[in-house]
Each structure stands twice: as structure tokens, then as C-alpha cells.
Amino acid sequence: MSDITRDTLMAYVDGQLDPARCAEVEAFLATNPDAAAEVALLQRQADAIRTLYAPAGAEPVPPRLSVNRLARAQDQRRSRFWTQAAAAVVLLSLGLGGGWLIRGNTDTPAIADRLIADAVSAHTVYVLEKRHAVEVGGDEQEHLSSWLSNRLQTTLAMPDLTASGLTFLGGRLLPAADVPGGKAAQLMYEDTNGERLTLYITPRPAADAPRTEVATLGLDTALFWADDVLTCTITAPYSAEKLQGIAGSVFSQLNPGTPNYRT
Amino acid sequence: MADILHEIEDAVPALRRYARALTRDIDRADDLVQDCLERAISRRRLFRPSGPVRPWLFTILVNLYRNSLRGQRRRGETLDLSSIPEPAVPAAQPGHLALAELARAIDTLPPEQKEALLLVTLEGLAYKEAADILAIPLGTLMSRLGRARATLKTLTGAPAEPHLRTVK
CATH class of the missing domain: 3.30.200.100 (MucB/RseB, C-terminal domain)
Structure with missing residues (x-):
């Protein structure tokens, strides 16, 4: 388990690991409260970023950004x-x-x-x-x-x-x-x-x-x-x-x- | 030919979201997206990438964003009133306060860290894809992500409320 680094934890939070590697990280977190707290913090950061900005992607697109209109122009x-x-x-x-x-x-x-x-x-x-x-x-x-x-x-x-x-x-x-x-x-x-x-x-x-x-x-x-x-x-x-x-x-x-x- | 226009159109909400998070300014963000779409539309036949359209659009957007920063530095910053930090008052809504604090903290990040962090957290891209868009090696991407997160952690303190995700 010693091969689990900060980068591994970050990649875990960012959903970049395959299922087998995820399971390894989860087993590691179960016995390492400090690492688990770090992961929880990173997850809260990511959630907060999405809470802040994800709504901008759900707004109706203004006419000036209509792809067909721009192509016609x-x-x-x-x-x-x-x-x-x-x-x-x-x-x-x-x-x-x-x-x-x-x-x-x-x-x-x-x-x-x-x-x-x-x-x-x-x-x-x-x-x-x-x-x-x-x-x-x-x-x-x-x-x-x-x-x-x-x-x-x-x-x-x-x-x-x-x-x-x-x-x-x-x-x-x-x-x-x-x-x-x-x-x-x-x-x-x-x-x-x-x-x-x-x-x-x-x-x-x-x-x-x-x-x-x-x-x-x-x-x-x-x-x-x-x-x-x-x-x-x-x-x-x-x-x-x-x-x-x-x-x-x-x-x-x-x-x-x-x-x-x-x- | 029609399909690529469709594919471009499908990416517009994500481009707007990313541009908004980079600039925190709805008009500037939509200006960047409009420039990006115009370039993509005019080059769609010549520079059509063999792979998916979305990373190509993000690459164009990031380059336009970087150019706009260079222009801004020459002209001097314009200050948006709403971006000036409010004096800290004890708030009834700790969740909102924490979010505003985080938004300001993201603004203080160097642009290259902000670009990387938002591609991965907000857009949910794979590291490899994000590194390609930013034209940097994978290791550089990861170190930018690491530094961005460490800075945010310092600036926002380790948030006490664990339920940020429930705040809308």
C-alpha cells in the first residue's frame, strides 16, 4: 500500500482510477484516518466548485451563441x-x-x-x-x-x-x-x-x-x-x-x- | 457536415460553464465562447480533428482565454464591483459564505492552475484529456492540480461544515 501517494489520492477523488485501484485506495483509507480526512477535504472542494459553476451550464443558451446562426452569418x-x-x-x-x-x-x-x-x-x-x-x-x-x-x-x-x-x-x-x-x-x-x-x-x-x-x-x-x-x-x-x-x-x-x- | 455543427452545438453549455468559471463574468465568458464557436465553425472543414470535437473546442477556448489575459494585462485590469470581497460579517448562511470565499480563492490562483483545476473538477475530464487540451505533460497537469488545491485549502481553511454539497 506504500505506493499510494498524494497524487493517487487526488486521482481517486477525481475519478481517474480503475475499479481495482479504487478498491485498493478505499482499503488504504479505511486504516488511515489522516488520508481519509484529506480525501474528504478534496471531495468537498470539488463539490463546492461544481455547486458554484455547474448552474452556468444549465442556463438557456443566448441567441448570439447559436451555432446555426453563426454558421449562416x-x-x-x-x-x-x-x-x-x-x-x-x-x-x-x-x-x-x-x-x-x-x-x-x-x-x-x-x-x-x-x-x-x-x-x-x-x-x-x-x-x-x-x-x-x-x-x-x-x-x-x-x-x-x-x-x-x-x-x-x-x-x-x-x-x-x-x-x-x-x-x-x-x-x-x-x-x-x-x-x-x-x-x-x-x-x-x-x-x-x-x-x-x-x-x-x-x-x-x-x-x-x-x-x-x-x-x-x-x-x-x-x-x-x-x-x-x-x-x-x-x-x-x-x-x-x-x-x-x-x-x-x-x-x-x-x-x-x-x-x-x-x- | 451537419453533424459537426451539431457536435459543436452540444458542447456550448459546457463551454459556457467553463468560460464562466474562468472569468466569473457572464459577458466576458460569452464573448470568449462566441469567438471560440466562430473559429471552430470557420475551420471545421480544414482542421476537423479526427477525434471528438469537444476537446478541440476546449483547446480553442483556452487559447482565446490566454490571449484575452495578455490583452487585459496590457490594458490594465478592470474591476468588477461585485468581485470586490465583502467585509466578513457573521453570516446566517455559513454555506454561502464558504462558497463565496472559495470563489474568491479560485480567482487568486495563477491562470494555468485555474484552467487545470476547472477542467478536471468542473468538466470532469480525464487527466490525459485535460493535459492535451492545455498542451502540457501529464505530470505538469498533476502538479498544477496539487498546487491549486493546496492553495485553496490554505485560503479557505479546512471548511468546518462538511455539507457544502447540500447548499444550492
Whole structure:
């Protein structure tokens, strides 16, 4: 019986012991009045706590805590956001279309613009998805990494952005007409406010692409860069400065073989 | 998808009870619960835990409570008049006095001890479950429980009336 400690007595009072152990404790208490008094005291404390606060759980729940009502309110907010986002996409295509027309005889390769447009479209479509935001969840990180690396024919690590307050949700494979191989990977992250950030990653196109570009598109900012192997566009409803900060961290993790993030 | 909303709804009374005991303030408690529900509802498809919903909700609530304490410390405490201890007068109802004394004693506990004590005594959770919700090892949970109870014992004295449980 000497193995019955204060913790055992506490666990007994809290109902944490199995029946056999309970019986042992009860036998011990029968011959140890001090321990029995201690147990009685702990039981009185617990009873008093329940007497104080248990009634709060029996009160009728006020309407503002109705789960259905809160869920409906969220769905409405999301559909309003969707309308605004659709408007932003229209504006964006006007902007890009205009740019395309006047691009005329300038030599600036439009590939970066097209990749940014693809990235932002994919961002806009999938961040609004609740159930199918990603194809493979962030919990299958290894699988995701090897799958997307295979499809993009390069080595892709899944960047960890927890230092920037972003949780990894997962990723998906997307078509990308403008790059060799025709495939892009989208990785999605979410911050504590539920705002989402996506990375749109493609192999580097054959055409000479600019190193970096930043574009602000309605609610979202997109930051594009290319290195010798990849292009990556980060899209999120953040300021350009904040995205730059995150970009450094993304770059250094995404393609560990490549030395530096060049601006 | 409807079932998880139901499961969340079923947990609301327990969340309110726990939040009320943590804050001893009905409005603050319901604000915390509302924040907690909104987060849970908006993440239910992505962060749906594989296990039961209730511990997940308690985890969200505890984190919101801790954040609210940090905010409060920055702004300075607000004092609720009803929380100021009444002068001790000989009372006709020793049971009620003892309960009020216990409530004040619980308020003086460090938040991490209060969180642990209330999960186990009020919500009746298994130690393992409570430790997971608070993101602490089992041993830490038990030592917090032990310290909380020792403090309460000192602050309330060993209550003389053994029939607290009959007082409603």
C-alpha cells in the first residue's frame, strides 16, 4: 500500500482510477484516518466548485451563441467576399488584357505577367473553397513533397511558415500552359485570422523571365520571382512589405539546393 | 457536415460553464465562447480533428482565454464591483459564505492552475484529456492540480461544515 501517494489520492477523488485501484485506495483509507480526512477535504472542494459553476451550464443558451446562426452569418460573409473577389478578377483581367495589347514591340517578356495572372486566378478560386481548398492536406507533407517534386521534375520542399504565423494547409497540382511540363503546384497556408496565402510554383520557363515583380490586385498582393530552377508567386491579402518578408523565408526553404534569394 | 455543427452545438453549455468559471463574468465568458464557436465553425472543414470535437473546442477556448489575459494585462485590469470581497460579517448562511470565499480563492490562483483545476473538477475530464487540451505533460497537469488545491485549502481553511454539497 506504500505506493499510494498524494497524487493517487487526488486521482481517486477525481475519478481517474480503475475499479481495482479504487478498491485498493478505499482499503488504504479505511486504516488511515489522516488520508481519509484529506480525501474528504478534496471531495468537498470539488463539490463546492461544481455547486458554484455547474448552474452556468444549465442556463438557456443566448441567441448570439447559436451555432446555426453563426454558421449562416459566416456563409453570407463568404459569399459577399466572393462577389468582391470576382470583381477584382475582372479588373485584373482588364489590366492584364490592356497590358497585353499595348505590350506591342517592347521586349519585356510577358511570361511573368501570365504566371502572376494564373497564380492569382488559382489563389482566388481555391482560397474560397472550404472543403476542397487543397487536394492533399498538410498532414501528408512527405507525400505531398515527393508527389509535387515528381510532377514538376524538381526538388520541392514544403516551406514551413509558422514563424510568420502561417499554418500549412496542403497543396494541389494545377495545369500551367506557359511553362515546360505544363504543371504548377499550389501550396496553401492560413494565418490565425483565417486569411490565406498561396504559393504558386512552376518550373522556370525557357523564356527569360524577370527576377522579381510585385503586383497589387484589389485585396491581394502578388509577389513573383524566378530563380534558375523555379518561379514562385506568393499571393495573399497582405502588404507588399509583409510579403517580401515571407518571400525570403519561402525562397530559402523551397529549393534548398539554390543558394540565395536575389532581389 | 451537419453533424459537426451539431457536435459543436452540444458542447456550448459546457463551454459556457467553463468560460464562466474562468472569468466569473457572464459577458466576458460569452464573448470568449462566441469567438471560440466562430473559429471552430470557420475551420471545421480544414482542421476537423479526427477525434471528438469537444476537446478541440476546449483547446480553442483556452487559447482565446490566454490571449484575452495578455490583452487585459496590457490594458490594465478592470474591476468588477461585485468581485470586490465583502467585509466578513457573521453570516446566517455559513454555506454561502464558504462558497463565496472559495470563489474568491479560485480567482487568486495563477491562470494555468485555474484552467487545470476547472477542467478536471468542473468538466470532469480525464487527466490525459485535460493535459492535451492545455498542451502540457501529464505530470505538469498533476502538479498544477496539487498546487491549486493546496492553495485553496490554505485560503479557505479546512471548511468546518462538511455539507457544502447540500447548499444550492
